[in-house]
Amino acid sequence: MTKQLGEPIVIVGTIGFDTVITPYGKAEEVLGGSAMFSATAASMLAPVNVVSVVGEDFDCWEELARRNLDLEGVATLPGKTFRWGGQYGEDINRRDTLFTEQGVLERFDPVLPENYRKCKTVFLANVDPLIQLKVLESLEEPGFVVCDTMNFWIKNQPEPLERIISRCDVLILNDDEVRLLTGKLNLIAALEEIQARGPHTVVLKKGEHGAIMASGEELFAVPGYPLKKVVDPTGAGDTFAGGFVGYIQSQGCRSIDVLRKAVVYGSVLASFCCEDFSAERLKKLNFSQIEARVQEFRQLVRFD
């Protein structure tokens, strides 16, 4: 059950098959990818138009369609769908990548359906910055641009990435990425430096340690939602971002109070994501379960 309010968000990113080994088990060839996780999360709060690519072996269209996603912008190319394999150790915060098979992702040249091009809000989920840039430039009047990326692109595509950073409203990164992008070890100083490069708002995802948002002159911080058991953290960062953007879109307003609450919704959705493999927990969520955990979050941080 979803509660989609407001205009659609365009989300571009990857859709693929993940093989994940954690101390709690193994999931083979399950749905993964930055667009899959972020769109699944965002779709609980707002309509989502997905831009991505899959190969001819992709067989999960119905599964995705049940999540109320507009999939017209997902291209099918000859070849194989993107695949990623990873293994987590006893310390669930550490993972090794076992393999990455780009497949059709290597030839992805996004073409946006006409109705997507009119959308104002876009989330550029983790994917090659050249693809993010092409999607951004395909929009007629982008009004709210949120961007995620990863270490690989910071190292290997710094120029197009910097162009996106200069044009986005919100940049969402984890602590390693913030440090790599700025060369600064102090995260608070690093957030300020990134804001100076363009984005009004920078959100730092710290996994189990929560998140910090620097927005204009304001700072907002949340601890991580306490989970006694993390089954699989794959996609939690994408889910956080999807929940963040989805909540803002559902409110039709980007005041600082909405942004603060969006960080809480992102944190809550990311916590659900970690409770099962792939988006298994997310896809079973209903809106009142999300609201109940937001309420728990309020209790968690309340004082006086």
Place this chain on the structure above:
Amino acid sequence: MTKQLGEPIVIVGTIGFDTVITPYGKAEEVLGGSAMFSATAASMLAPVNVVSVVGEDFDCWEELARRNLDLEGVATLPGKTFRWGGQYGEDINRRDTLFTEQGVLERFDPVLPENYRKCKTVFLANVDPLIQLKVLESLEEPGFVVCDTMNFWIKNQPEPLERIISRCDVLILNDDEVRLLTGKLNLIAALEEIQARGPHTVVLKKGEHGAIMASGEELFAVPGYPLKKVVDPTGAGDTFAGGFVGYIQSQGCRSIDVLRKAVVYGSVLASFCCEDFSAERLKKLNFSQIEARVQEFRQLVRFD
């Protein structure tokens, strides 16, 4: 300027001279030690009776007395005061111990002045658990026992430490210590396990990532106070604990709401501690500066 309310807290721990190298400079033979930091912090909120030991070379009595500490329980023994040296890297979260000279600490056998023995609240700051136990057993009617420790004692004195844990109301630890004590990697599950061993409340200090308190069935979490520059984190954990105990003592009540706010006071005092070497920043603090930062903290975590 301090605001000491309520009955005195007995604090036992080390007083020594630290030599600290950080990316911002070097401090030689400055005041350090778990009792020094925690008592300095607690003394801003409640009266403190210190139990510790120094050598005949100790020359900072006036300096400590200016902090409104009762120092009658600080013994002077022939020999040298405890000394510790440490160096922090560019990543201020990592430090190497350069030397530890136990000095008179090796022969420390605490004897409490008569008026100390009537105190109800005791903070057993980081020191040999046999010393903590002796102090605890010297109190006529301990009513609120708060304890800190470190990896070294968890490894080398597990038996007396476990006796203290079974008798304390609040145990304060960092993440490494929680994991070492329980063998659990998941911190939330580990806190629950520690509660089952005795303490009603366990507080997990996570440095820049804040703190989590498990108290009875409730969880409370705070992010770290955002500092753009950490000059020297030495003693921040002791300062946190001192602020925590001091606030509770000042309220004369140990309700869950007081405990939650005590975590905030501990966090705020620890953040001040990091802004300069030794307790230099702490000793210049006045009560309204503490209150102002508590107010900032409220803004930092507020949503809706």
